[in-house]
Amino acid sequence: MNPILELRDVSAAYGKITVLRGVxxxxxxGQIVALLGPNGAGKTTTLRVACGAHPVSxxxxxxxxxxxxxxSPRDLARIGVCLVPEGRGVFPNLTVRENLVMMxxxxxxxxEIEDIAYTRFPILGKRVSQTAGTMSGGEQQMLALARxxxxxxxxxxxxxxxxxxxxxxxxxxxxxxxEAARRGSRCWSSNSSPRRCFTPPITPRCSSxxxxxxxxxxxxxxxxxxPSI
Numbered sequence: 001m002n003p004i005l006e007l008r009d010v011s012a013a014y015g016k017i018t019v020l021r022g023v024x025x026x027x028x029x030g031q032i033v034a035l036l037g038p039n040g041a042g043k044t045t046t047l048r049v050a051c052g053a054h055p056v057s058x059x060x061x062x063x064x065x066x067x068x069x070x071x072s073p074r075d076l077a078r079i080g081v082c083l084v085p086e087g088r089g090v091f092p093n094l095t096v097r098e099n100l101v102m103m104x105x106x107x108x109x110x111x112e113i114e115d116i117a118y119t120r121f122p123i124l125g126k127r128v129s130q131t132a133g134t135m136s137g138g139e140q141q142m143l144a145l146a147r148x149x150x151x152x153x154x155x156x157x158x159x160x161x162x163x164x165x166x167x168x169x170x171x172x173x174x175x176x177x178x179e180a181a182r183r184g185s186r187c188w189s190s191n192s193s194p195r196r197c198f199t200p201p202i203t204p205r206c207s208s209x210x211x212x213x214x215x216x217x218x219x220x221x222x223x224x225x226x227p228s229i
Contacts, residue, residue: 001028001029002062002064002065003026003027003028003062003065004027004028004029004063004064004154004155005026005027005050005061005062005063005081005155005188006025006026006027006060006061006062006063007023007024007025007026007046007049007050007059007060007061007062008024008059008060008061008062009022009023009024009058009059009060010022010023010024010046010049010056010058010059010060010061011023011056011057011058011059012045012049012054012055012056012057013057018057019042019045020042020045020046020049022059023042023046023049023059025046027155027187027188029184030181030184031181031187032177032178032181032187032188032189033187033188033189034189035047035188035189035190036190037190043159043160043190044086044159044160044190046190047083047157047159047188047190048083049061050081050083050155050157050188051073051076051077051081051082051083051157052068052071052072052073052075052076052081053073053083055070056069056070063076063079063081063154063155077105077151078105078106079154080151080152080153080154080155081153081154081155081157082148082151082153082155082156082157083148083157083159084144084145084147084148084156084157084158084159084161085144085159086159086160086163087160087163088137088140088141088143088144089144089147090132090133090140090143090144090147091132092131092132092133093131093132093133094131094132095128095129095130095131095132096124096127096128096129096130096132096135096143097110097114097128097129099132099143099147100113100114100117100143100146100147100150101113102147103147103150103151106151106152108150108151108152112150113150116146116149116150117143117146117147117149117150120146120149120176121142121143121145121146121176123139123142124139124142124143124146127139137164137165138165138166138169141161141165141169141173142169142172142173145158145161145173145176145177149176149180153180155187155188156177156180156187156188157187157188157189157190158177158187158188158189158190159189159190160190161173161174161177161189162174177189
């Protein structure tokens with residue numbers, strides 16, 4: 001069985017500075033994969049490469065065994081690759097409903113998207129007309145995750161989902177991640193805190209992002225440590 005998403009010997013750079021070198025990561029159907037490592041290890045860049053938002057210097061991005069290297073983020077999003085970026089990833093000057101309207105590009109109606117979002121996160125149903133930037137950090141992250149889940153993604157990537165949030169909110173968010181995996185989405189989460197990635201009911205397969213060689217060069221190595229759900 002082919003991985004639903006695979007990075008094969010990927011390198012990437014910012015200008016002349018190489019930040020990823022020889023990255024090999026795969027996400028199999030039904031898996032939750034955690035990418036762990038300290039700040040600056042290349043976790044965000046790895047996810048940006050996987051969704052097409054950052055170009056590779058060498059190597060391949062494959063989806064379902066097909067080479068998708070160089071395909072635009074827009075086209076990858078349309079076929080089911082979704083990134084919830086670090087820092088909430090909502091439009092702060094738009095209302096909750098307007099943020100959800102932005103996800104109708106998938107072909108789903110706003111009514112369907114709102115039904116999914118408000119069923120999973122009832123608090124958002126009480127904030128429909130509220131500007132996203134005036135909500136709490138936890139509510140903004142719920143909105144960001146609701147936007148991603150509403151697209152029914154084939155691959156859901158989460159960059160520092162738990163950053164700055166209370167443990168109770170983190171547990172609730174990861175429950176929805178686990179439910180998405182049970183429904184068939186493949187989830188890939190990056191986090192600088194291993195403890196938070198193992199918030200029940202999550203038991204992900206882990207890949208580590210390890211710094212090596214020099215400040216300008218970092219190498220990522222995949223190491224399986226715990227089973228997928």
